[in-house]
Amino acid sequence: MTEIFDSKVVIKNLNDLIELDYDAIAAYQAAIDRLEDINYKDQLAIFMQDHENHIATLSQLVSQEGGAPADGTDMKVILTKGKVIIAELGGDEAILKAMLMNEEVTNKTYEKEVGKGYRPPIQAILMDHLADERRHKEWLEVALLE
Secondary structure: OOOEOOHHHHHHHHHHHHHHHHHHHHHHHHHHHHOOOHHHHHHHHHHHHHHHHHHHHHHHHHHHOOOOOOOOOOOOHHHHHHHHHHHHHHHHHHHHHHHHHHHHHHHHHHHHHHHHOEOHHHHHHHHHHHHHHHHHHHHHHHHHHO
């Protein structure tokens, strides 16, 4: 694995992750607004806060690299949030399944970024974020088994 040193590449890649986290927040909010089970709502609110924390941390890194942090979602928000809105017709289980599909994408994206290899401070942060994403996915998988 080679380390990425080019600030322009780092800024672009981190901004892509920021947009992904904004997309995740939109999907989590849509899910929270539609779920019936209060325990599910509470847990998803915690996960949404993780994504908000990711944005704050990644934005700081982008600024340190001399870039302007992304400040919103990209077009993928239509897919992530849309899955949840459509899933509302199937109740809580369908909403959780839609969120699991979203988390699978988020996990794969963070895994890909971690695999690129960044300087140690950035790499460590990305690995922490990936651990959060894995925890989100695992909780959703377990919740769907209950």
